[in-house]
Amino acid sequence: MAQPVLELRDIDRYYKTAAGELHVLSGTNLQLNAGELVGLVGPSGSGKSTLLHTAGLLERPESGKVMLDGIDCLALDDKGRTAIRRAKIGFVYQFHHLLPEFNAADNVAMPLMIAGTKQSAAREKAEHLLGEMGLDERGHHQPAQMSGGEQQRVAIARALANDPRLVIADEPTGNLDPGTTERVFATLIKMVRDEGAAVLVATHNxxxxxxxxxxxxxxxxxxxxxxxx
Known part of the structure; x- marks a missing residue:
């Protein structure tokens, strides 16, 4: 049997409040396999973002294990977890968080160059990903010159730039109209299926x-x- 891409094992996560400890995750378990798309729904405040942040190594739980491709990520130091996050995890948020002073291709190429890819190779990969997103002619445009749907497709391309094993999406279509939502999400699904990544999506939609x-x-x-x- 193939090794899961992501495993959360007995995760406990709580926050200290004036009223005491607020337990958000209690013995939480999750397993995601390559090519699998898993949705996470629930009201605001139910713990969806905490779960995503824990799976994405952005928050450290009080106890439990986060396994990514068999690596016990919580046994690593901060530098090690950052390296795993950059190499194996792609993030897509409700707000695209594109860098406004850079054009679309540069935004997509940025994580590649941070990871050590040469600028020419990073740019070539970025242009390929934008083409897959149907944005062949938009690579030289800055975010302010693009529609909301186009901006979000650039953000998805950026999330996939380093060929992540795990894609975490937090309300990725929350600011889009229904028609654009369908197109953007269909593109995300196709690309992660093609790459064999595992996907965890929190949504109210x-x-x-x-x-x-x-x-x-x-x-x-x-x-x-x-x-x-």
């Missing part, structure tokens, strides 16, 4: 559920199958 292999929600800090009303 229930129309996207039909694209998912599985849909989960958090109940009392644990992941359970989502049962629509």
């Amino acid at each position: 229930l129309s996207l559920i039909r694209h998912m292999d599985r849909v989960l929600t958090l109940a009392d800090g644990k992941l359970v199958d989502y049962q629509p009303d």
Whole structure:
């Protein structure tokens, strides 16, 4: 049996408040396999972002294990976790967070160059990814010269630049109209399927559920199958 891309094992995560400890994740377990698209739904404040940040090595839980391609990531120091995050994880957010002073191709090429890829090779890869996104003619345009849907497709291309094993998307289509949402999400699905990445998507948009292999929600800090009303 193939090794999972991501495993969360017995994750506990809480925050200290004036009223005491607020437990958000309690013995949470999750396994994602290559090519699998898993949705995460639930109301605001249910712990979706905490789960994504934990899986993406942006937050450290109080206990448990985060395994990525068999690597025990929490056993690494900060430098080691940063290296894993840059090499193996791509992030897509509701707000594209593109650098406004750079054009689309430069935004996509940036993580490649940070990882040590030569500028010419990074630029070539960026232009290829933008082409896959249907943005062949937009590489030289700055974010302010692009529509919201185009900006988000650039952000997806950037997230995929380093061929991540895991893509984490937090409300990736939250600011888009329904038609653009379908196009952007279809592009994301095609590219991650082609690359064999695992994808974890948090969304309030229930129309996207039909694209998912599985849909989960958090109940009392644990992941359970989502049962629509």
